[in-house]
Amino acid sequence: MTTTGTVNGSNEALRPHAEDAFAEELKALAAADDRPRPTRWNLSPWAVATYLLGGALPDGTVITPKYVGPRRIIEVAVTTLATDRALLLLGVPGTAKTWVSEHLAAAVSGDSTLLVQGTAGTPEEAIRYGWNYAQLLAHGPSRDALVPSPVMRAMSEGRIARVEELTRIPADVQDSFITILSEKTLPIPELGEETQAVRGFNVIATANDRDRGVNDLSSALRRRFNTVVLPLPATVEEEVDIVSRRVDQIGRSLELPEVPAGADEIRRVVTVFRELRDGVTGDGRTKVKSPSGTLSTAEAISVVTNGLALAAHFGDGVLRPGDVASGILGAVVRDPAADKVVWQEYLETVVRERDGWKDFYRACRETTAGR
Numbered sequence: 001m002t003t004t005g006t007v008n009g010s011n012e013a014l015r016p017h018a019e020d021a022f023a024e025e026l027k028a029l030a031a032a033d034d035r036p037r038p039t040r041w042n043l044s045p046w047a048v049a050t051y052l053l054g055g056a057l058p059d060g061t062v063i064t065p066k067y068v069g070p071r072r073i074i075e076v077a078v079t080t081l082a083t084d085r086a087l088l089l090l091g092v093p094g095t096a097k098t099w100v101s102e103h104l105a106a107a108v109s110g111d112s113t114l115l116v117q118g119t120a121g122t123p124e125e126a127i128r129y130g131w132n133y134a135q136l137l138a139h140g141p142s143r144d145a146l147v148p149s150p151v152m153r154a155m156s157e158g159r160i161a162r163v164e165e166l167t168r169i170p171a172d173v174q175d176s177f178i179t180i181l182s183e184k185t186l187p188i189p190e191l192g193e194e195t196q197a198v199r200g201f202n203v204i205a206t207a208n209d210r211d212r213g214v215n216d217l218s219s220a221l222r223r224r225f226n227t228v229v230l231p232l233p234a235t236v237e238e239e240v241d242i243v244s245r246r247v248d249q250i251g252r253s254l255e256l257p258e259v260p261a262g263a264d265e266i267r268r269v270v271t272v273f274r275e276l277r278d279g280v281t282g283d284g285r286t287k288v289k290s291p292s293g294t295l296s297t298a299e300a301i302s303v304v305t306n307g308l309a310l311a312a313h314f315g316d317g318v319l320r321p322g323d324v325a326s327g328i329l330g331a332v333v334r335d336p337a338a339d340k341v342v343w344q345e346y347l348e349t350v351v352r353e354r355d356g357w358k359d360f361y362r363a364c365r366e367t368t369a370g371r
């Protein structure tokens with residue numbers, strides 16, 4: 001793919017693709033990797049898993065963990081990609097499905113951009129191919145007039161194609177994948193030809209648990225996928241670790257001040273989200289009501305990042321309770337009536353009583369009263 005976003009020779013894209021952002025790590029892994037690589041893979045399955053989970057190479061290069069969670073999940077996901085089955089990453093919103101899919105494609109194919117975004121309006125052409133109409137009218141149907149989809153390109157180049165939110169795609173359009181995944185071919189009836197997938201081709205799809213039933217996968221299609229469920233982080237520590245790492249990365253790209261890993265405010269945001277999500281306090285003693293929003297790890301990351309920006313631009317550069325309070329309120333109170341009651345009850349019965357949380361309680365109360 002040709003990319004713009006380069007200023008004076010350096011990549012200034014606001015959000016570089018994984019293969020660019022982590023080019024150094026991928027290069028070091030390829031150099032250190034002496035295990036067998038499946039055809040057209042840039043790395044061995046072992047090295048792909050190391051790229052995702054982090055580790056240290058013999059030459060001292062540190063590979064940062066991209067995914068924090070059970071090792072086995074990544075091992076199964078990577079292994080699936082080397083088989084004739086496609087990979088379906090399933091989970092509630094914010095469990096890193098998109099993130100893992102991007103990094104897997106970057107590590108296996110060196111290219112995470114062969115992407116189809118699934119929506120209710122995704123047409124068949126986005127999965128198969130379209131036509132350049134000027135060419136088509138001038139010269140009739142030909143290979144030159146054909147505009148391949150990302151999936152078709154992945155098939156002919158032997159790379160990974162990504163499909164985001166597979167279950168949002170209408171069922172009849174989803175079915176385009178059946179031939180692609182079972183026969184590994186894409187017929188082009190207009191030309192009396194086909195594009196056959198070469199080794200290295202596979203598909204990573206993501207789907208949201210909550211969408212189940214909207215456009216459920218047909219059983220014929222489901223059979224072509226190995227499903228890997230991404231769980232919510234198991235413990236507060238794990239979630240604080242994930243949020244700290246991501247905030248650090250995003251903060252650096254936005255030129256925001258640093259936050260110490262596991263800072264108080266990160267811990268508080270994560271704790272509040274987990275307790276409201278689980279419907280019970282961390283010590284298991286007090287039941288709390290859950291609000292309507294998802295309160296995912298991804299949302300905790302954005303609340304902390306926004307807080308950091310507030311601290312940088314309007315505070316003293318140090319993340320304080322007042323900087324995260326409005327973000328928390330915005331994430332928790334989605335439905336102004338019902339959620340506000342849930343939030344106030346949690347604030348008064350849990351946050352108020354908690355040791356060392358007085359300043360946080362005050363900041364949240366002031367923010368809530370101001371709405």
Ligand SMILES: Nc1ncnc2c1ncn2[C@@H]1O[C@H](COP(=O)(O)OP(=O)(O)O)[C@@H](O)[C@H]1O
Nearest residue numbers: 066067068069093094095096097098099297298
């Ligand atoms: N277990 C995890 N390990 C690493 N990052 C995570 C984890 N869970 C969530 N994240 C972070 O959450 C953010 C959102 O994830 P995303 O892939 O968009 O979620 P999904 O596609 O499942 O809705 C990403 O920036 C990712 O870094």
Ligand SMILES: [Mg+2]
Nearest residue numbers: 097098099206
């Ligand atoms: Mg996603």
